[in-house]
Amino acid sequence: SLSDGLQSAFKSIRGKGKLTEANMRDGLQMVEQAMLEADVSYQVVQDFMAKVTQAAMGQKVLLSLRPHEELVRIVHQELIEILGPVDVSIPIKAGQVTVLMLCGLQGAGKTTTCGKLSQLLKEQKASPFLVAADLQRPAAIQQLHTLGEQLGVPVYSDLNEQDPVKVCRAGVAKAKEQGANVVILDTAGRLAIDDELMKQLCEIDKKIGPDQVYLVVDGMTGQDAVNSASAFNSALELDGVIMTKLDGDARGGALLSVKHVTQVPVKFIGTGEHLDALEAFRPEGMAGRILEMGDIVAVAQEAHRIIDDGEREKLEARMASGQFTLEDFRGVLEKIAKPGLMQKMMSLMPGMGDMKKMLAGGDTDGEVRKMLGVIDSMTTHERRNWKLIDTPRRQRIAQGAGVQPTVVNALIKQFSIIMPMMQMAAGGNSRDRMQMMQQ
Numbered sequence: 001s002l003s004d005g006l007q008s009a010f011k012s013i014r015g016k017g018k019l020t021e022a023n024m025r026d027g028l029q030m031v032e033q034a035m036l037e038a039d040v041s042y043q044v045v046q047d048f049m050a051k052v053t054q055a056a057m058g059q060k061v062l063l064s065l066r067p068h069e070e071l072v073r074i075v076h077q078e079l080i081e082i083l084g085p086v087d088v089s090i091p092i093k094a095g096q097v098t099v100l101m102l103c104g105l106q107g108a109g110k111t112t113t114c115g116k117l118s119q120l121l122k123e124q125k126a127s128p129f130l131v132a133a134d135l136q137r138p139a140a141i142q143q144l145h146t147l148g149e150q151l152g153v154p155v156y157s158d159l160n161e162q163d164p165v166k167v168c169r170a171g172v173a174k175a176k177e178q179g180a181n182v183v184i185l186d187t188a189g190r191l192a193i194d195d196e197l198m199k200q201l202c203e204i205d206k207k208i209g210p211d212q213v214y215l216v217v218d219g220m221t222g223q224d225a226v227n228s229a230s231a232f233n234s235a236l237e238l239d240g241v242i243m244t245k246l247d248g249d250a251r252g253g254a255l256l257s258v259k260h261v262t263q264v265p266v267k268f269i270g271t272g273e274h275l276d277a278l279e280a281f282r283p284e285g286m287a288g289r290i291l292e293m294g295d296i297v298a299v300a301q302e303a304h305r306i307i308d309d310g311e312r313e314k315l316e317a318r319m320a321s322g323q324f325t326l327e328d329f330r331g332v333l334e335k336i337a338k339p340g341l342m343q344k345m346m347s348l349m350p351g352m353g354d355m356k357k358m359l360a361g362g363d364t365d366g367e368v369r370k371m372l373g374v375i376d377s378m379t380t381h382e383r384r385n386w387k388l389i390d391t392p393r394r395q396r397i398a399q400g401a402g403v404q405p406t407v408v409n410a411l412i413k414q415f416s417i418i419m420p421m422m423q424m425a426a427g428g429n430s431r432d433r434m435q436m437m438q439q
């Protein structure tokens, strides 16, 4: 990762003697490289590097005890700045119908995101209503109906109508009639930008007058995402961006470029095909991801979802006071031993490479059971104070659990990394949840 890279770069610099501006440039070059690898467009990287260089060349980094950490911190801070300002609210008009319009290329995730937003709105006690305005493909209408049924959200469509503007107008009227208060328009996309599509979307925008227009972009498409964002942005007045498919390997650098091009807030990110895989955008997490530093708050939030309130409070108190033990860890492990969940949590955590590899085989259940077995082979003292576990003890534990000592080492190493982070997360602002403005 970038952080490791910087650390070793600075180590070798130190070994040779004094830290200089010239050496600092090596570190900055690594940052530049990392950003280009994360799909950030060239122009954005150049602008960004100019800012970071200015900040880094100050005495602060050169004089600090851990220059690589200071540099990463500056880069992180700068990233957060340009990814912001944050506004994840969906303004809802009281006593009226609010119309949201989703647009984007075909396959970007518009229809899926319509479903995800409906789910979120329902959780917020709003009553959403979906309109199938993608008349390009008959399958698109069916897809929205299926989602609607799944969610218990009404869907308006008209198979005999060719004009999406008319469908939208009739859909909004229907929604009012039925007492819904948020209408989501699922519009058509194309495989690539074309004039006809843009004209159609402008028509809908002009004649229906949606309150919010959100651009949905596929986070996996890198530079293409930037080009399409630029085209949509000049055709429509966008109010927000939703970037999907950030559950994959995409590092999210494209988001930086999209943000740069559109200058509108990033509202949500899509992190999976499931209807609850929509997260309010947090620049901190995204900046960490771009720098591959992991997203500990997202991990904490994921944990919040699966561990009940009372237990969580106990755990958080123990974490905050540094008393979180392997015993507690075992309890959490047992809870998260659900298919897929473990990998997700691991992928969000920094320094989890080894563990991820262990789990990559697919037999997550088996691997978690193996880890539980390792913890079970420890004495109570060991579980409560992992620092007791020296080499002979590791060997004994490995034998007891029927695993190689490397498995015990990996577990303890990961625990020793997670522990202080959990402590930070529990003590810090891990509860900031999405808030929806009721206007």
Ligand code: GDP
Binding pocket: 104, 105, 106, 107, 108, 109, 110, 111, 112, 113, 189, 244, 245, 246, 247, 248, 269, 270, 271, 272, 273, 277
């Ligand atoms: P549309 O053409 O813009 O309406 O795109 P769809 O909503 O039909 O989505 C296209 C594909 O992307 C579908 O297979 C979705 O399941 C998938 N998809 C959408 N959002 C996400 C996401 O956040 N993560 C992942 N992994 N897949 C997604």
Ligand code: MG
Binding pocket: 110, 111, 112, 134, 140, 186
């Ligand atoms: Mg669609």
